[in-house]
Amino acid sequence: MENKERPVDFIREIIREDLKNDKYDGMVHTRFPPEPNGYLHIGHAKSICLNFGIAGEFNGLCNLRFDDTNPTKEEVEYVESIKRDVSWLGFDWQEREYYASDYFENLYEYAVELIKKSKAYVCDLSSDEIREYRGTLMEAGKESPYRNRSVEENLDLFERMRKGEFPDGSRTLRAKIDMKSGNINMRDPVMYRILHAEHHRTGNKWCIYPMYDYAHCFSDSIEGITHSICTLEFEDHRPLYDWFLDQLGVYHPQQIEFARLNLSHTVLSKRRLIQLVQEGNVRGWDDPRMPTLSGLRRRGYTPEAIRNFCDRIGVAKRDSTVDMALLEFCLRENLNKRSQRVMAVLKPLKLVIVNYPEGQPEEQPENQVEELDAINNPEDPSMGTRKIPFSRVLYIEQDDFREEPPKEFFRLAPGREVRLRYAYFIKCVDVIKDKNGEIIELHCTYDPATRGGDSPDRRKVKATIHWVSASHSIEAEARLYDHLFAVPSPGEDFKKDLNPKSLEILLSCQVEPYLAHAKPGDIYQFERQGYFCVDPDSSGGKLVFNRATTLRDTWAKIEKRLK
Secondary structure, eight states: OOOSSOOOOHHHHHHHHHHHTTGGGGOOEEEEOOOSSSOOBHHHHHHHHHHHHHHHHTTOEEEEEEOOOOTTTOOHHHHHHHHHHHHHTTOOOTTOEEEGGGGHHHHHHHHHHHHHTTSEEEEOOOHHHHHHHHOOSSSOOOOOTTTTOOHHHHHHHHHHHHHTOSOTTSOEEEEOSOTTOSSGGGSSOEEEEEOOOOBTTTBTSOSEEEOHHHHHHHHHHHHTOSEEEEEGGGGGGHHHHHHHHHHHTOOOOEEEEEOOEEETTSOOOHHHHHHHHHTTSSSSTTOTTSOBHHHHHHHTOOHHHHHHHHHHHOOOSSOEEEOHHHHHHHHHHHHHHHOEEEOEESSEEEEEETTSOOOOTTSOGGGOEEEEEEESOTTOGGGOEEEEEEESEEEEEGGGBOSSOOTTOOSBOBTOEEEETTSOEEEEEEEEEOTTSOEEEEEEEEEGGGTTSOOTTOOOOSOEEOOEETTTOEEEEEEEEOOSBSSSSOOSSGGGGBOTTSEEEEEEEEEOGGGGGOOTTOEEEETTTEEEEEOTTOBTTBEEEEEEEOSOOHHHHHHHHHO
């Protein structure tokens, strides 16, 4: 954890009290139970950090358990991606990798015991009929006409369900609780459904599969979980969690609910994220615009930044929405300390220093080169310096020049002097345009006495701009990402709120030669531009960079305004 002080929240207070009273024999055992039906997102990171973090703080254990009870939506690809993401975040489940499917036989036997206790029955109602019979928040439900089958008939039917004698959807096993309960979850919920589908681990051994509410509590019990930490939408399911365990008198963990993460300018619904992927609105689960951990990783987010973000937002009992600016702030805070500074020109404009010494007659004039010292990271002197080539022909940013500068524009303009980072003072003396009147080249003079960027006569300039040497720079592609959605809170028809400007691709960027050996996953600060990560699409000498975030510190401004 990045914060040295241990966090304080209501869940940790419950655990401290339990330890004080020697509940669960002084043990703390949590679990992270994802469904392998999609990739993990930033909301899951909050749960991962909470469950593994609590286990670490209290010298306990944390299991990784896959809730693989719906074979029609689960894939091995998702299992592997989840393990990769949890490990990348910095957490180790050691040998404690479990699956709900590990307990299918146990769960079946538990169901048989509930039937024998007249606490469960086989129901022939269709799913639509079950929904109709369930009632509403204002009206009590109606009992199924099959609710009072004998124990013997229910045992026989349930065994035949397991043997595959009935088609999908024709029968279910339901708990017999209370159709008049004020909690709809207690109105004879379905425990098992018939599903003739191949499972990624058990193959075709089973054609009946347990529902989440039934499988989850008994999986927790079997594994000896002490504190079953869930998101707030499961609060109304807790009585059902307790009911199942109490009916059989088995080991009983404590379920605790906390508010899930809601993040502005994105969606954290797995169903919606799957829709974005399947319909081609994004390039895949690891698209850097996605809130998935694989997408954030590809964009340039670090596990330290995400863990720090989860620490900062804390654990609450009420739902709220966190501004994306806080996540970006946590990333900048982390990358500022660790990333190397380099110079890159995203939208190049050619600049010729007309009074710069030319090379020998047999050489091209731009081949006259000198090497200048550049600081790798002013936040960390141990990262040292590097040499950058300087020559007669450079590239600067198009946005760093205005032929008719507005009042508050202090960068390069005709007749104006600015500083080139680590190099010299230069002054624009001529502007070259094409036949359409577009600026294609600038001619400037330089002051040799200002090498290193300082003036011996102490004259001041109002701007420092970055640059690269034209004959030494490397062409690269830059992908500039913005929020996936144009509004803070996407509506029900969420695809209408997609941001059409969420990606801008620049194909002819120029970066300094130091980056020639950059590898996918390497992260740099492009001076004055933002933080950029080398994308896996880089190959054959072509570099592709994803902008992780800009240098604009929006969150710090928000905090200052709030104070």
